[in-house]
Amino acid sequence: MSMSVSMPLGGVQVGSYDSYEQAQAAVDFLSDEKFPVENVTIIGSDLKQVEKVTGRMTWGRALSAGAAGGAWWGLFVGLLLGMFSEDGSNWLGSVFTGLLVGLLFGALFAGMGYAATRGRRDFTSTSRIVAGRYDVMCDPSRAEEARASLARFSLRG
Template structure:
């Protein structure tokens, strides 16, 4: 039992159902109202934006194959190798070409190879291997701005006032 404590620090605390101050079709409209209330010194911890009728939208970004996986791993590895080469000591009495080869090019190529192999193995062993890359987001059909019942009248009054300086 967690005795009412939140399991994750960034997770918002469950708020009791408040009264609906306003409903919007776009999230940005709900945020604009919240900004207006906060500017009017309404207690911000008493405001909640609640999404209704949630759906997940997954956008396909491109195809995924072993070539792209290998290139991605090599690029990441090369960058890591370059960053590590910046911290390697320079031998005394060495000329510029030998420093470039031993301190920059070798670590970049070795790290690129390791990154490529690592990414290929990881892709080959993936259980849910798909032939495409996608990104997903949660969207709502409607966004409600809610406040506690005892602050509803105050919130309505503040929301009705014109913004100062506008």
């Protein structure tokens, strides 16, 4: 019967930082120092979702966003249809028709989607997941070497 000691995910901690950019800079420093960074892991802890409200959602905004997205898809389909048409004479017509049909259907579907919410979410936002702390972890066999390099990194400023 063999005994094993449980090791945290990613190895042992060799550094801890307040932002991902700082942790990334530390690993980049290790790489510059020719440390084998394939032994390193960055782990974010204390996760939270941050949602930034960017504006008010209105009928005009919903319809224009849907029309714009639909126009791009319509343009793409129109270009494909135009490229594979038997004669190249109606290429521009295919592109223009695809653009218009995409614009109309995009606005229509966006309007239906906005109407279905019945005003329960009348704002636009972006969201992201951020961590409260970023730990740089390392394989135990290389941990002391990583700690020594990161000590020089922290003295650097």
